[in-house]
Amino acid sequence: MGLTTLIAITLCCIAWSLWIRRVTWSSRWEFAATLNIALQGGAVLLMSPWASETLGAFLYSLTGKWNLEDYIGHxxxxxxASAVVYNALGRLQQDHELQRSFKQYVEYPATLCIPLLLVAFTLGNGAKIYKADFFQVPTDFWLNMYWLLLCGTLIYLLGYGARALLVLRKDPRSRTVANIYLVSSAAGIAACLVRLATAFIPQLQAVNAGTALTWIFACMCGAGFAITSAESWRKKTRWFSTAER
Incomplete structure (x- = not known):
């Protein structure tokens, strides 16, 4: 399966899920799950070679920096990933405790990471060397720090969310969704680990399999969250429809 096909399938899954969940944007309990899907779709699109060849070239003409669309996607x-955590915690904690935990353990680290990523991105090969697939940009010290910050933060956030999902899966009503969310989170973590390995081990950078694995796991993560969230909402709407009769 080519990269273009993989990305297209993932984006179709995400688009379908967003259509199914289109009424959930105003729902307090469902908003975070829908936001997660939309953001992952935007990230996959911005990281795609098509975005690099079009939007990336346009942004370079404005800023003199390559691959900015990939940075935005990251x-x-x-x-x-923060929305995944919020969605899981929202089903376990009361409002005050939720806001406190989310701000301390999720919002602060994520907010700190983004400007640090920009610094590392600007100083390193990320902004200097153009590649249609950003995973193929040869790393230097600063780009390695970029990948370490990004992947480390994503692993932390997905792992934090997985802790909450492990609690949720004890409830039989939430077990199926929680299990698939856990698999999707594991795929996201796997994508980060593969990316770190290919970034810090120079011999692996010339191997296309590393880049392919990163894409496969990343798309599994996005599609898994999207399909599961859509099916979860469809079940809820069917239950509501039955209850009204």
Whole structure:
């Protein structure tokens, strides 16, 4: 399966999920899950070779920096992972405790990471060397620090969310959704680990399999969250419809 096909399938899954969940934007309990899907879709789109060849070239003409669209996409991933945590915690904690935990353990680290990423991105090869696939940009010290910050933050956020999901799965009503969310989170963590390995081990940078694995796991993460969230909402709406009869 080519990269273009993989990205297209993932974006179709996300678009379908957003359509199914289109009424949830105003729902307090469902907003975070829908936001996560939308942000992951935006991230996949911005990281795609198509975006690099079009939007990336346009941004370079304005700023003199390559691959800015990828940096923006990575920022969206951080916010998406934060939304996963918020969605899980929202089903376990009361409002005050939720806001306190989220701000301390999620919002602060994520907010700090984004400007630090920009510094590392600007100083390193990320902004200097153009590649249609940003994963193929050869790393230097600053780009390695960029990947370490990004992947480390995403692993932390997804792992934090997974802790809450492990509690949720004890409830039989939430077990199926929680299990698939856990698999999707694991895929996201796997994508980060593969990316770190290929960034810090120079011999692996010339191997296309590393880049392919990163994309596969990242798309599994996005599609998994999207499909599960859509099916979860469809079940809820069917239950509401049955209850009204």
């Amino acid at each position: 920022d969206l991933y951080i916010v998406a």
